Amino acid sequence: MGKAAKSNPDRSVEQSEPTQRSAAATRTRILESAEAEFAVHGFDGVSVRQIALRAEVPVALINYHFGSKDGLYRAIFVARAPMIVDERIAGLRLAYMETDPDRMLELVIKAVLVPNLHMRSVEKNSNYARILAREVADPKAMERGIIQEFFDPVAHKVIEALKKALPDRRIEELHWGYQMMLGAMVYVMADIGRIRRLSDGRCDPDNDIEATRHLVTMLHAALKYGRVPAAD
Amino acid sequence: MGKAAKSNPDRSVEQSEPTQRSAAATRTRILESAEAEFAVHGFDGVSVRQIALRAEVPVALINYHFGSKDGLYRAIFVARAPMIVDERIAGLRLAYMETDPDRMLELVIKAVLVPNLHMRSVEKNSNYARILAREVADPKAMERGIIQEFFDPVAHKVIEALKKALPDRRIEELHWGYQMMLGAMVYVMADIGRIRRLSDGRCDPDNDIEATRHLVTMLHAALKYGRVPAAD
């Protein structure tokens, strides 16, 4: 007691309950720390110890709340995926209200790009954006089936919308078009400096307005004018 | 000697030189196994033990020949990067010979895409193509500086060529265009099944002719018609 008695009153109160926290708050702390660590280092590049350290919780709590490292990773998507999926579906709904096919096409592209590129630019959500980008591009990550489970359904809806906006295209062209859109988007989302470095600072992925403006315009032109006839 | 004397003659001959191999052959075996393992599991997802097991060499030889796991990874790029870089520079040379800016633009895009997409489709090289795709897209991998060291120089040459083919564009547009190209290409290179799954088998990244045809056509249209005026 000697030491505590010598501290000022404020300090002793702080120390009497060093980690008093609700269970829900603990789960949230762990999830946020996990997002931050996975975003920078990837699934295999992070230990649960690092995550626990950042969250200032004992390691055992991670397994208590999430079962395993895999369970924790998956919990991030369970918590976050609906946000993106719902925004995209809402964007598609707006696209379907357009009567001009050309305007519809632009809105379909925006429905795909805007939720992700905007999310990336918001500090609070940028970590999840990076994890998602990694999960989409990483062959190993695909084995976990997260993308398939959470995002394949809305991907099919996007293809459907493209078909309506570009009724005279072969289905192959629409699929390749979708892959091109997604690749361009994911590459920008995943970036941690190369785009800025190569462009000498002229392109900034964190500026979602400019990134979206350029990508949407170019992808719109790609789909509108890039006709690829059947091979034979 | 007692045990060997009891075996049949064939067996004793086999065991007398169980792994006779030249040093160069050993290095090659290790590099090939490393490519295969890194391609599927990523740098952190593979142990040098797995690589040694696949190559059928003792673990110690990996550190003897390549110094460390990092050294082995880097050695893959030292051996392979020139192939892609040289092909791309050769493609740019062809592009510069075109007098029609429109034809030149198409050849610049092909100079970027064809070496990689073709490599991916060749069984012997497809593993390296996947590693490269991962290295380009993975934030963690970027810390190793391999992309910067091996590929930034040729990236600048591509931007230069784009500037010549599209002389009336702002430099920002060219850079965003390059990022779009690269993202689309890398996404196709990295894929291990999603594209085929989503398209119900209609799009096949292993068919480099078709993949190139679609992507080049669309990206050409994107750059040619996707004009993005300055923001203010």
Place this chain on the structure above:
DNA sequence: GTCTATAGCTGGATAGAC
């Protein structure tokens, strides 16, 4: 150059007190 054996850590997960 090759190989065995092992040093020296760090990883995910858990048992059991509170």
Place this chain on the structure above:
DNA sequence: GTCTATCCAGCTATAGAC
């Protein structure tokens, strides 16, 4: 629900015989 202590499997890297 929380936390400490710990298990033990796996890792990279190397020492030292051949």
